[in-house]
Amino acid sequence: MPAISFNGVLIIALVAVAVPVVLALAPRLPVPGAVLEVVAGILIGPSVLGWVHLDASIGVLSDLGLGMLLFLAGLEIDLGGLRGPLGRLAGWAFGVSVLLGLACGYVISLAGVPGKPIFLAVVLTSTSAGLLLPLLKDAGLHRARYGQLVMAAGALAEVVPVMMLSLLFSATAGTSAGRLGSLALFLGLLAVIGLALGRVRSLAALDRLLDRLEDRSAQLRVRAALTLALAFAVLANEFGFAAILGAFAAGLLVRTIERADRTPHPQFQIKLEGIGFGFLVPIFFITTGVQFDVRALVSNVTALAEVPVFLAALLVVRAVPALLYTRLIGKRRAGAAGLMQATTLTFVIVATQIGVASGQISQTTGAALLAAGLLSAALFPAVSLRLLSPSARGADQRLRAARQLAVPGAQPIRGGQRGRRVRAPSGARSAGTGGAVPAADGAVPAADGAAVMMSPPANGSPPAQPE
Numbered sequence: 001m002p003a004i005s006f007n008g009v010l011i012i013a014l015v016a017v018a019v020p021v022v023l024a025l026a027p028r029l030p031v032p033g034a035v036l037e038v039v040a041g042i043l044i045g046p047s048v049l050g051w052v053h054l055d056a057s058i059g060v061l062s063d064l065g066l067g068m069l070l071f072l073a074g075l076e077i078d079l080g081g082l083r084g085p086l087g088r089l090a091g092w093a094f095g096v097s098v099l100l101g102l103a104c105g106y107v108i109s110l111a112g113v114p115g116k117p118i119f120l121a122v123v124l125t126s127t128s129a130g131l132l133l134p135l136l137k138d139a140g141l142h143r144a145r146y147g148q149l150v151m152a153a154g155a156l157a158e159v160v161p162v163m164m165l166s167l168l169f170s171a172t173a174g175t176s177a178g179r180l181g182s183l184a185l186f187l188g189l190l191a192v193i194g195l196a197l198g199r200v201r202s203l204a205a206l207d208r209l210l211d212r213l214e215d216r217s218a219q220l221r222v223r224a225a226l227t228l229a230l231a232f233a234v235l236a237n238e239f240g241f242a243a244i245l246g247a248f249a250a251g252l253l254v255r256t257i258e259r260a261d262r263t264p265h266p267q268f269q270i271k272l273e274g275i276g277f278g279f280l281v282p283i284f285f286i287t288t289g290v291q292f293d294v295r296a297l298v299s300n301v302t303a304l305a306e307v308p309v310f311l312a313a314l315l316v317v318r319a320v321p322a323l324l325y326t327r328l329i330g331k332r333r334a335g336a337a338g339l340m341q342a343t344t345l346t347f348v349i350v351a352t353q354i355g356v357a358s359g360q361i362s363q364t365t366g367a368a369l370l371a372a373g374l375l376s377a378a379l380f381p382a383v384s385l386r387l388l389s390p391s392a393r394g395a396d397q398r399l400r401a402a403r404q405l406a407v408p409g410a411q412p413i414r415g416g417q418r419g420r421r422v423r424a425p426s427g428a429r430s431a432g433t434g435g436a437v438p439a440a441d442g443a444v445p446a447a448d449g450a451a452v453m454m455s456p457p458a459n460g461s462p463p464a465q466p467e
Contacts, residue, residue: 008052009061009283012290015040016282030382032131034285034345035374041289052290058283065284067247068276069346070162071229073130074251075269077155086145089328090153093321094125097157097341100320101125104313113306119169119351119360123369124310124317126161126347128377129154132340135381141388146329150337157318157341159248165351166236166245169358179240186239190232194253197228201257214267222271225254244350288349288370296364297371303364310372318342336387339380348373 019036023029044051052058098121105121113120132154141147167183200206210221229250236246258268297303315338322338329337352366361369 004057005055006057008055008058011044011052012041012058012283012286015044015286016279019282030385031378032345032381033282034131035377037282037285038289038292038345038349038374041286042292042294043289044286045290045292047292047294054287054291058287058290061280061283062287063243063284065276065280065282065287066350067229067233067243068280069130069284070244070247070350071226071251072273072276072281073158073346074248074253075255075272076130077159077252077255086149087152087156089324090149090156093153093324093341094156094160096321096324097125097317100317104317108309108313111309112302113309113365115355115361115365119355122161122164122168123348123351123355124313125157126344126351127154127157127318127341128344128346129158130346131343131377131381135340135385146333146337149325149329150340153322153337153341158347159252161347161351162245162248165347165354166241169354169360182239182241186236186241186245189235190249190253194256197253198257219271221268222275225250225268225272226275228254242350242354285349292370293363293367297367300364303368306365306368307371307375310369311375314342314344314372314376318344332387336384339384339387343376343380345373345377 016037019033019040022036023031023033041052043049046053101121101124102117104124105115105117105119108120109115109117129151132150136147136150141150163183167179214221229247232246232250232253233243234246236249237243297307318341319335319338322334322341325334325337348369352361352369355361355369356363356366
């Protein structure tokens with residue numbers, strides 16, 4: 001048996017410790033930790049310093065980290081939120097994304113990029129919901145209607161691409177009918193297992209047993225969840241699909257069972273995230289950077305030119321459909337939601353590995369896709385947070401104040417320069433507006449883009465706060 005070295009694992013572990021320290025010392029650095037981990041992996045990998053090379057120990061831990069990442073992603077998704085009006089709106093937007101993704105995939109492929117159009121479309125329709133949740137939590141919006149809409153859209157753009165990637169490009173069945181049959185059997189088996197586990201989980205005796213052993217060395221609830229994730233990953237592999245599909249489905253099932261008619265254990269998900277984000281997931285991200293071939297990307301001018309093309313395609317496919325949210329949340333927040341939807345990294349990493357292995361894309365195109373994913377995760381969330389900043393919300397408050405001053409039958413206010421102050425009627429001055437309302441871009445637009453007509457409030461109440 002050949003000797004296994006853990007020198008590379010140690011260097012990766014040290015980098016995993018250093019990244020959050022850097023982020024803590026530079027709180028204004030608007031870059032997610034996953035991006036820094038991939039960049040750090042590039043630096044210590046063969047492309048730059050050459051300190052770490054992929055070996056058996058790193059490969060196994062990286063595969064476990066990938067499965068844990070998809071399991072935790074499934075654990076974050078609230079399928080119940082997809083059944084309400086916000087879910088329907090997110091579904092319409094995702095449908096538009098699919099059409100735009102197919103169009104962009106064919107255009108990019110016809111332009112000479114070595115990649116199959118359907119595969120490119122699947123990649124371009126993805127969103128990293130796991131990267132969005134921390135951003136929304138930090139902004140205090142994860143429980144608001146805006147945050148629920150963004151997370152519903154992100155959930156759809158993670159569930160569907162994972163299914164399509166497994167069905168179309170990682171299934172071993174040769175024919176389409178064979179792949180569909182395998183997927184139907186796999187999903188049917190998962191449904192049966194889920195129903196059986198749900199019945200067993202509803203037993204009061206089991207609930208008491210789990211609670212009693214939860215905070216002891218047994219950690220039965222955590223062990224059972226991780227064993228289920230491993231079992232589903234093995235089952236997916238046996239049916240000819242990528243193991244990530246099984247791990248993702250296990251996360252969805254565990255969330256559904258644990259939240260069914262009961263209050264979830266407060267420490268359960270924290271413990272799982274401690275195992276995943278505390279150890280395994282950073283190894284996966286750093287190993288991705290170690291495997292990233294910077295020289296092949298930089299030395300190939302054509303591949304380097306593909307990076308802005310893919311970045312622009314992400315904006316077209318995922319950000320443009322967010323215009324459907326304008327009537328509900330306003331233009332500024334719809335723009336921020338579009339940028340968040342265009343943020344993708346984890347799925348791109350997984351998809352490029354499968355795409356290169358299955359011949360759907362070339363090695364250099366995979367590197368260009370990964371670089372575009374890194375840039376989207378580094379740039380788009382920072383810009384979206386600027387749009388959601390207090391100063392931006394203050395502008396929305398002024399627009400709401402102007403809307404409440406509308407006079408029925410009055411003519412809309414048009415023209416003028418940015419920052420021009422528009423005189424309100426005398427009744428509005430007596431209501432405490434100071435006699436003037438600042439106009440944005442020469443007019444006072446409503447959330448849906450229509451011009452606002454000035455009038456005094458009906459009862460002198462203060463302007464409503466934005467949702």
